Amino acid sequence: MKAILCLTLMLCLHLQNSFPQAPTRGDIVINEVLFNPSKEGYDYIEGYNKSEDTIDLRGLVIANRNAAGDIASEKPVSHDSTHLPPGAYFVITSNEKWLRQHYHIPQSAIICQVSAMPSFPDDEGTVIFLNSQDSIIDELAYNSKWHFSLLTDPSGIALERISYDLPTQNRSNWTSASSSSGYGTPGYKNSQFRDGLDIDDEIVVPHLFSPDNDGINDIELIQFKMKEPGFVANTTIYDLSGRKVRYLIKNETPGLSAIYKWDGLDEKSQPIPAGIYILVTEMFNLNGTTKRFKNAVTLARK
Template sequence: NWIASTNVKGGTPGAQNSVYRSNPDNVLPDLLRAALIEPDTLILTFSETILDNQWLIPANFTVDHGIGNPTNVSFINNDHKKVLLLFNAAGFTNDTVYTVTVAAGVKDCAGNLTQNTLSAMFAIGDSVVSGSFIINEVLFYEQTGGNDYVELYNPTNHTYNLKDVKWAVIDNTGQISNLYDITTEGFYLFPHDYVVLAKTAKGVTNFYSTPYPKKILEMSSFPSLTSTSGRITFVNRSFEYIDDFAYNESMHFQLLNSFKGVSLERIHPELPTQDAKNWHSASQSCGFGTPTYQNSQYSHFEDNTSEILVEPEVFSPDMDGKDDVLNIHYKFSEPGYVANITIFDAKGREVKRLIRNEMCGIEGYFVWDGLTDAKTKAEIGIYIVYVEVFNLNGSTKAFKKTCVVGGYLR
């Protein structure tokens, strides 16, 4: 309800405000989330202050799986955005996701009244261990007026309460120098779902398409992220690393004019976090960020049954979020091979020395982003991927694979 004066003198003392206008509140109150804070105590968080105390009765709140209504309902202190539900030996169990339903009739201070029921899911969080969730997307150079954010993804079938997680700051000696609470009340990361950590939700939703804004968790204290490089680490209550990511602006697509406002997305959730090849700039078509939903650069690799597999056969490094990079997979019967990979155009001219004398495992992959050694985008056409491997036993192998750099003709 406040905004800077538009008067040429900078203010309007003794006169009607220059920005005066009707500013009605037509937004219905909503239930943002629910969290168990004690074995028989549930806290509900609403989007705005709730006005009507007469509505605050146990019969208006129901939990499924046979739990039923609470025995007591109250606001928390004077905060009418939060409602406390007390149950008598409810018997909430592990490995069960519950839904609390709130009856219609929730009223805000402007008199807006909900006509439909509201609901939110909650659970008893499983123990958080290494790999329980992964760092999936990072914006470390925010838009002017916006926020940095970090997106988490849960690749498991378990539910985790982020109350059991800390954001750890690691110093130059590798020791934890500071710890930040993710949340003190509770916020759930459900199976195969996303949560975005940010200073403010509006600092994200005002700049990016955010189809699931309830998945944004506002941290009371959000660690500062430098705009060129840094490290993001999450630990559990035992200070065991859950996931750890050292980011660098060199991981971005290098033909971008600026990395400001461009998030860095993880390509494949099952590949290592610290594999630089597994990160790419969010696509331009999605607005350079995909908070709360699947990454624009997400890729599911095909099963590799041959020693060298190139996919997709046609790729277009145009930042549209579809097949922006070429993946060169390898799979050998034994370790110890050293690889060299060179890209040639259809006339046999070398355009990119991709890999030189890099040690391979039994299985892995390399990535070509479509750029040449001259840091220009490869022209549309057919290219030869020449892979040569050798080991100390004198065994050598050579492979020629073709790919196509596609794009729009203008």
């Protein structure tokens, strides 16, 4: 009898996972946004299914926030049942034809064409995913200042998420799509995606980066993974002569985990020469515990 009950339970779980599910918070994340398209172009928003279930996009709604901060301009993503497998991407736009003409998109990509997109201003705005019960699935308040610092004109360049697992609203989790990708990757893995951000040490600083926006080690990601919360962090960058180049992290509280980025600019937002630089991180908590880390990084330029 117990064996029959176990088999029945396993069958029910299998069937539940086999049928498309309505999205809940955290199932789908905002993964890429083009809010400032090139002239006569169209906005697009990309989502990613980070859950283990197949999601039915028919219950998904895209929206923004108005000047009063209220959710507004709600648009159903799909009127038909559209299945999004685990680990898959989808793109929302009002002009699929234009999108395919201007970006390298797999033929199999899931494109949801809507009659009109919510307004996403060029300078700053908010993208919201809702379910059919008007519960927020994910939300991003973006800013054009998040783009690669040396870009002279960000029009036609998408902002890409770096990691699915880091918070959506973390500014350091976003950067410009690479030039080698055509400045956007709608429908497939982001050009600036970083895998394996899980770390064992309390702070990890990659040894090499080249801030040229070619999609290869464009930004320096400083990753924190603390054994306990409550620490305050400060990170200063020095050249090999001991001169301070930039005060990168100022009295930030990383909690148990956090990520910060350096774009190769100094305190005056000017590019610094190629070379080896030293990142000195000092941390303290209210219990009087202090920590100090020194990490060398090579900045390469073409």
